[in-house]
Amino acid sequence: MVLADLGRKITTALQSLSRATIINEEVLNSMLKQICAALLEADVNIRLVKNLRENVRAVIDFDEMAGGLNKRRMIQSAVFKELVKLVDPGVKPYQPVKGKPNVIMYVGLQGSGKTTTCTKLAYHYLRKNWKSCLVCADTFRAGAYDQVKQNCTKARIPFYGSYTEVDPVVIATTGVDMFKKQGLEMIIVDTSGRHKQEESLFEEMLAVATAIKPDNIIFVMDATIGQACEAQARAFKDKVDIGSVIITKLDGHAKGGGALSAVAATQSPIIFIGTGEHIDDLEPFKTKPFIKKLLGMGDIEGLLDK
Amino acid sequence: MFSLLKGLVGAKALSEETMRPVLDKLRDHLIGKNVAADIANKLCDSVAIKLEGKVLGTFDSVAKTVKATLTESLVRILSPKRRVDILRDCLHAKQEGRPYVMAFCGVNGVGKSTNLAKICFWLIENDLSVLIAACDTFRAGAVEQLRTHTRHLNALHPPARHHARHMVTLYEKGYGKDAAGIAMEAIRYASDTKTDVVLIDTAGRMQDNEPLMRALAKLIAVNEPDTVLFVGEALVGNEAVDQLVKFNQALADYSSSSSPHVIDGIVLTKFDTIDDKVGAAISMTYITGQPIVFVGTGQTYTDLKALNANAVVHALMK
Numbered sequence: 001m002v003l004a005d006l007g008r009k010i011t012t013a014l015q016s017l018s019r020a021t022i023i024n025e026e027v028l029n030s031m032l033k034q035i036c037a038a039l040l041e042a043d044v045n046i047r048l049v050k051n052l053r054e055n056v057r058a059v060i061d062f063d064e065m066a067g068g069l070n071k072r073r074m075i076q077s078a079v080f081k082e083l084v085k086l087v088d089p090g091v092k093p094y095q096p097v098k099g100k101p102n103v104i105m106y107v108g109l110q111g112s113g114k115t116t117t118c119t120k121l122a123y124h125y126l127r128k129n130w131k132s133c134l135v136c137a138d139t140f141r142a143g144a145y146d147q148v149k150q151n152c153t154k155a156r157i158p159f160y161g162s163y164t165e166v167d168p169v170v171i172a173t174t175g176v177d178m179f180k181k182q183g184l185e186m187i188i189v190d191t192s193g194r195h196k197q198e199e200s201l202f203e204e205m206l207a208v209a210t211a212i213k214p215d216n217i218i219f220v221m222d223a224t225i226g227q228a229c230e231a232q233a234r235a236f237k238d239k240v241d242i243g244s245v246i247i248t249k250l251d252g253h254a255k256g257g258g259a260l261s262a263v264a265a266t267q268s269p270i271i272f273i274g275t276g277e278h279i280d281d282l283e284p285f286k287t288k289p290f291i292k293k294l295l296g297m298g299d300i301e302g303l304l305d306k
Numbered sequence: 307m308f309s310l311l312k313g314l315v316g317a318k319a320l321s322e323e324t325m326r327p328v329l330d331k332l333r334d335h336l337i338g339k340n341v342a343a344d345i346a347n348k349l350c351d352s353v354a355i356k357l358e359g360k361v362l363g364t365f366d367s368v369a370k371t372v373k374a375t376l377t378e379s380l381v382r383i384l385s386p387k388r389r390v391d392i393l394r395d396c397l398h399a400k401q402e403g404r405p406y407v408m409a410f411c412g413v414n415g416v417g418k419s420t421n422l423a424k425i426c427f428w429l430i431e432n433d434l435s436v437l438i439a440a441c442d443t444f445r446a447g448a449v450e451q452l453r454t455h456t457r458h459l460n461a462l463h464p465p466a467r468h469h470a471r472h473m474v475t476l477y478e479k480g481y482g483k484d485a486a487g488i489a490m491e492a493i494r495y496a497s498d499t500k501t502d503v504v505l506i507d508t509a510g511r512m513q514d515n516e517p518l519m520r521a522l523a524k525l526i527a528v529n530e531p532d533t534v535l536f537v538g539e540a541l542v543g544n545e546a547v548d549q550l551v552k553f554n555q556a557l558a559d560y561s562s563s564s565s566p567h568v569i570d571g572i573v574l575t576k577f578d579t580i581d582d583k584v585g586a587a588i589s590m591t592y593i594t595g596q597p598i599v600f601v602g603t604g605q606t607y608t609d610l611k612a613l614n615a616n617a618v619v620h621a622l623m624k
């Protein structure tokens with residue numbers, strides 16, 4: 001599971017508070033050190049980690065406070081709140097509506113798993129009896145259309161693409177219009193991989209988005225990514241209106257903390273995670289239950305409500 | 307009297323304690339540049355050990371000394387311990403009357419196939435003919451991806467310019483087949499057709515996926531390529547360590563040979579997507595001790611570079 005390892009380490013660090021007879025600066029610092037080390041090992045963005053440390057420290061004023069229990073609770077609660085901030089942007093994801101066309105555009109870095117995830121999602125909805133389909137607006141990557149074609153054929157998902165058209169805007173518009181006319185409900189648009197350093201690729205993404213006016217844009221991020229995630233995710237969000245995040249390749253060993261900075265940078269919730277190369281290796285993701293499970297502590301609700 | 311004077315002009319011996327604040331800062335700096343946390347720690351610890359007890363000159367500050375020592379060790383990590391000269395090795399194999407074989411491996415989506423195509427372009431620019439073995443028989447579109455590259459590359463280097471010789475050929479058997487077997491047939495085919503180099507594309511796989519790692523080990527053990535290249539993306543964080551350790555381990559453990567062939571070199575891809583967060587270069591070379599043979603810097607055939615260790619260290623320490 002995402003961050004399961006991290007959850008354990010944090011729990012251990014928090015327990016050091018319960019074991020300490022007095023809570024002083026030293027105990028707090030040592031606990032924070034453990035937590036921050038665990039976060040950094042999980043690839044969480046270093047700036048977010050520094051903020052977390054400072055925010056927890058700022059809550060506690062040792063000179064003014066008395067009473068061990070109170071301090072303990074305040075520290076725990078501050079840590080929880082900061083961790084929640086990492087995963088929970090506090091906004092609800094777009095909810096597709098059955099019976100009308102929902103146009104969903106997928107964007108992300110090269111090789112992050114967009115095409116695979118598009119097929120998984122189309123299949124996910126297909127199995128729930130939605131009329132779902134895929135438009136391949138990647139005209140750059142060699143074999144991109146074949147990839148979509150083979151995936152969709154195997155899973156009996158209607159698809160649209162072209163071997164000859166080189167303009168992704170044209171393909172996307174044609175495909176989306178066609179499927180809308182045919183009354184499809186979940187119209188998924190796959191796009192080429194891109195990165196912020198190449199402006200023309202970002203302009204192309206904007207052009208596609210402007211042309212098809214998607215109901216939601218999903219940012220697909222690979223779980224193995226490290227410190228470079230934040231700047232990329234922010235740049236994508238600055239260019240187009242990203243509404244959700246999907247983290248892929250969580251079947252590996254990756255802790256996924258790097259990809260989490262995409263949540264903060266795009267202010268968008270994670271909605272699914274990818275857990276393998278096969279079409280049904282997809283799990284829905286719900287922020288709140290995830291945090292509860294992650295931190296595995298019974299009284300977390302109470303701590304969070306404060 | 308003299309020791310007192312010495313004290314006045316500021317000579318001091320370095321201790322772990324005086325260095326700690328500087329080291330902690332540098333460690334965080336390295337982590338911020340995407341060096342794996344564990345490796346950043348180890349690097350800083352080794353600097354501390356190296357400098358412990360050293361007496362500083364009058365104008366040396368602790369920070370400056372620690373930084374200089376770290377810089378030195380970073381350059382050393384990135385500097386290849388042996389000479390890698392693939393073109394020379396290819397020519398050597400050619401003289402022996404056999405094809406030179408390179409296998410590409412790595413986790414999913416890092417750029418194996420694309421950088422294989424770039425390396426292919428570089429080889430044909432150097433007048434070597436290439437057979438691409440399509441041994442990713444799993445991922446949808448993998449074969450067509452290579453076929454498209456083959457077509458483009460042949461268009462860039464038409465037979466007319468190479469004594470009527472087709473510079474690139476694709477060897478493929480479609481999907482679902484045993485990769486090790488296809489690689490073997492491809493090498494034989496290259497031998498028969500006097501093709502200079504064989505580039506073996508393999509499917510992406512997670513380092514924890516035992517069946518897939520076994521299959522890779524088999525492919526390498528059976529076909530004995532001249533070079534096994536690990537393809538890793540510069541975007542990868544702490545996971546770089548686990549990937550390399552486990553790929554190496556799998557190649558060693560799942561091979562029945564007494565001297566198994568492990569990773570010989572690294573292709574570091576997507577270097578154009580990370581700005582100055584170049585730390586993965588350090589993580590990967592630190593773990594394997596193997597050189598970064600190629601750096602991928604974009605999505606076109608010419609976006610293939612050699613690593614400039616000094617420039618990488620400069621970006622790291624900036």
Ligand SMILES: Nc1nc2c(ncn2[C@@H]2O[C@H](COP(=O)(O)OP(=O)(O)OP(=O)(O)O)[C@@H](O)[C@H]2O)c(=O)[nH]1
Pocket residue numbers: 108109110111112113114115116117138141144191192193194248249250251252273274275276277281414415445510512
């Ligand atoms: N193990 C694993 N592999 C995945 C997962 N999602 C995608 N992949 C693999 O990652 C690789 C890249 O996936 P693609 O879907 O082609 O990625 P993409 O983002 O469309 O790539 P570009 O279009 O080139 O930018 C393929 O080998 C996929 O099989 C996942 O959740 N787990």
Ligand SMILES: Nc1nc2c(ncn2[C@@H]2O[C@H](COP(=O)(O)OP(=O)(O)OP(=O)(O)O)[C@@H](O)[C@H]2O)c(=O)[nH]1
Pocket residue numbers: 110111141193195412413414415416417418419420421442445448508509510511575576577578579601602603604605609
């Ligand atoms: N920006 C950039 N993109 C790259 C680079 N190398 C590869 N890519 C892109 O990364 C994506 C994945 O590349 P592939 O070559 O298909 O990766 P792979 O490792 O073969 O993927 P699988 O076979 O599915 O595991 C493609 O969109 C490539 O164009 C690079 O150096 N820079």
Ligand SMILES: [Mg+2]
Pocket residue numbers: 114115116138141144190191192193
């Ligand atoms: Mg794709």
Ligand SMILES: [Mg+2]
Pocket residue numbers: 418419420442448507508509510
């Ligand atoms: Mg490939």
